[in-house]
Amino acid sequence: MTSIYQINSATRIRFARRFLISLSRMRRASTLGPPSDEEIRTRTRRIRIVSYSSMAFAVGSSRAWSRALVLKIRNRARFRGILRNKCLASKKKRVIKRHKVSREMSKTDMLRRLVPGGAGMGICGLLEETAHYMTCLATQVKVMQSIADHYSK
Amino acid sequence: MNRALLPEMLHCTDMTVPEKQRARFKWQPEQQQQQPQDSFFGDLSGVFHLQQHQLQGFQGDLGEVVTRSVKPDPALMDNGWPDLVGFGPCGYGNNNGSGFDINYAISRTSSCPPAVAEAAVDAAVLANGREPVVSEKLSSGVGRESLKKRKIDKVQNNTKVVAEDDSRDKRIKGCGEEGESKFIEKNNNKSSTTSKNSNKENSAETSKDNSKVTEVQKPEYIHVRVRRGQATDSHSLAERVRREKISERMKYLQDLVPGCNKITGKAGMLDEIINYVQSLQRQVEFLSMKLAAVNPRLDFNIDNLFSKEAFPGCTTNFPAIGMSSDMTNPAYLQFNPVQQQQRQQQQQPQQQLVTCCGLDMGINPPDMGLRRTISAPVSIPEMFIESSCFNQIQASSTWDADLQNLYNVAFDQGRSTSFPPQPFTGAIEATNLKMEM
Numbered sequence: 001m002t003s004i005y006q007i008n009s010a011t012r013i014r015f016a017r018r019f020l021i022s023l024s025r026m027r028r029a030s031t032l033g034p035p036s037d038e039e040i041r042t043r044t045r046r047i048r049i050v051s052y053s054s055m056a057f058a059v060g061s062s063r064a065w066s067r068a069l070v071l072k073i074r075n076r077a078r079f080r081g082i083l084r085n086k087c088l089a090s091k092k093k094r095v096i097k098r099h100k101v102s103r104e105m106s107k108t109d110m111l112r113r114l115v116p117g118g119a120g121m122g123i124c125g126l127l128e129e130t131a132h133y134m135t136c137l138a139t140q141v142k143v144m145q146s147i148a149d150h151y152s153k
Numbered sequence: 154m155n156r157a158l159l160p161e162m163l164h165c166t167d168m169t170v171p172e173k174q175r176a177r178f179k180w181q182p183e184q185q186q187q188q189p190q191d192s193f194f195g196d197l198s199g200v201f202h203l204q205q206h207q208l209q210g211f212q213g214d215l216g217e218v219v220t221r222s223v224k225p226d227p228a229l230m231d232n233g234w235p236d237l238v239g240f241g242p243c244g245y246g247n248n249n250g251s252g253f254d255i256n257y258a259i260s261r262t263s264s265c266p267p268a269v270a271e272a273a274v275d276a277a278v279l280a281n282g283r284e285p286v287v288s289e290k291l292s293s294g295v296g297r298e299s300l301k302k303r304k305i306d307k308v309q310n311n312t313k314v315v316a317e318d319d320s321r322d323k324r325i326k327g328c329g330e331e332g333e334s335k336f337i338e339k340n341n342n343k344s345s346t347t348s349k350n351s352n353k354e355n356s357a358e359t360s361k362d363n364s365k366v367t368e369v370q371k372p373e374y375i376h377v378r379v380r381r382g383q384a385t386d387s388h389s390l391a392e393r394v395r396r397e398k399i400s401e402r403m404k405y406l407q408d409l410v411p412g413c414n415k416i417t418g419k420a421g422m423l424d425e426i427i428n429y430v431q432s433l434q435r436q437v438e439f440l441s442m443k444l445a446a447v448n449p450r451l452d453f454n455i456d457n458l459f460s461k462e463a464f465p466g467c468t469t470n471f472p473a474i475g476m477s478s479d480m481t482n483p484a485y486l487q488f489n490p491v492q493q494q495q496r497q498q499q500q501q502p503q504q505q506l507v508t509c510c511g512l513d514m515g516i517n518p519p520d521m522g523l524r525r526t527i528s529a530p531v532s533i534p535e536m537f538i539e540s541s542c543f544n545q546i547q548a549s550s551t552w553d554a555d556l557q558n559l560y561n562v563a564f565d566q567g568r569s570t571s572f573p574p575q576p577f578t579g580a581i582e583a584t585n586l587k588m589e590m
Binding site for chain 1 (some may be wrong): 200395398400402403405406409410420423424426427429430431433434436438439440441443444445446447
């Protein structure tokens with residue numbers, strides 16, 4: 001069973017490659033001066049999205065969470081403006097709801113939220129996806145860390 | 154020894170039933186490997202008699218039940234040993250109440266008294282095999298469709314009763330559990346897991362309905378019942394498989410998540426898993442922030458990086474940051490002690506990330522001086538002190554200050570953004586960072 005959940009080095013290399021390529025594609029709007037806070041923020045978001053998407057693409061369609069993630073990214077890319085408006089509108093409601101809902105939320109619900117695509121799975125599949133997702137996240141972190149280290153020298 | 158004693162014991166009605174049950178219990182595993190003895194059936198008849206006698210004592214509703222359940226008994230008795238063989242073990246084995254066990258029949262009177270007769274008949278048919286595999290045959294016979302249909306209701310009843318009986322007589326449960334543990338010792342089969350469940354269910358049911366039956370009786374019946382009718386119902390089978398799957402996956406997750414060796418139980422494990430996934434996501438967030446600051450330096454030499462990326466993570470260290478009081482495992486978070494003293498630009502320190510690493514700007518002495526003066530009054534946050542990794546970072550006080558500033562800035566700007574430095578949420582009221590994608 002463990003073989004199902006283990007990530008190959010090939011996946012890791014694929015992820016690293018995609019990530020680096022997308023990173024190199026990102027250009028700064030203005031190369032002058034230090035990056036402003038706003039810029040850093042937007043860039044952070046973009047890099048985060050890029051990292052998750054490259055991980056999802058590296059994993060491919062073999063796992064449910066990667067499929068869900070890919071779909072999410074594609075939808076997001078298409079309906080960017082619409083989604084943003086919706087998100088902004090619903091965020092207020094979400095903040096208010098959190099106080100009420102947070103206690104009732106069970107642990108499995110929280111896990112479902114964390115793992116992409118977890119909403120539509122039973123506990124059995126959810127645990128499986130969580131295991132694979134965790135290993136992928138760990139490799140993602142390691143790769144990003146090593147990249148950051150490389151540039152911090 | 155056991156076998157020799159068993160017939161005597163079982164024939165002797167004076168013996169308390171639990172002792173008989175246990176004796177039989179010890180004996181049964183042997184039986185599975187050998188031909189069953191006639192004494193076995195004799196024992197069962199003895200037990201059967203015992204049950205019957207005790208049945209007579211019931212009153213009220215139970216009286217009706219007794220009559221109902223007793224009716225098939227004479228028929229069984231007439232048939233002789235085989236029926237008894239089927240009757241006794243089958244009832245126990247079938248957690249859904251094939252009704253072999255009289256107690257069980259009583260408990261299930263409303264749902265299916267005829268099941269007793271039918272099960273008995275099945276047992277009779279099966280018992281002709283007389284085997285080491287009595288239990289299995291009985292279980293297979295019991296798993297007939299007609300029985301299954303009735304059992305569906307019983308399963309539901311079981312689950313409900315189990316829930317209700319949590320507040321039941323502790324002694325009964327204690328006996329049941331004690332018997333359970335004994336059963337588990339004896340039986341190494343995978344049936345033990347189901348038998349646990351069925352044991353509980355049976356004990357629940359019997360305790361609920363057979364308040365007048367001596368508690369001594371119930372555990373024994375539970376024992377035998379559980380042992381015999383293991384996977385008779387498709388529902389219980391499926392449940393068992395599902396439970397085993399889940400526990401298997403939880404075990405695997407336990408290996409994955411660092412520092413979960415001592416945690417037993419699903420709830421704790423789920424907590425740890427959630428914390429770990431959240432911490433990993435926060436780390437990704439933090440690293441993306443770091444890379445965002447680095448990125449302006451467009452010197453991405455991909456090939457050069459790849460030679461390193463082929464073995465990523467080997468050299469990274471994961472210093473400890475206590476994310477929460479619960480998390481004692483330092484391997485969770487990685488904290489990159491960026492020793493960067495270099496500044497990308499000569500800007501106001503408050504608004505800048507010191508971690509503009511990898512820049513080849515020379516150190517600007519006035520700037521550094523400025524930063525040092527600014528950072529001096531900034532006290533290192535307690536969370537930093539806690540973490541062991543900060544032993545490595547003592548030189549990077551400026552960076553700490555900047556991160557603190559960054560945190561403050563981000564905090565001021567509202568939590569709705571995903572910007573706050575997540576790795577330090579140990580001291581911060583952690584905003585639940587979900588993947589805001």
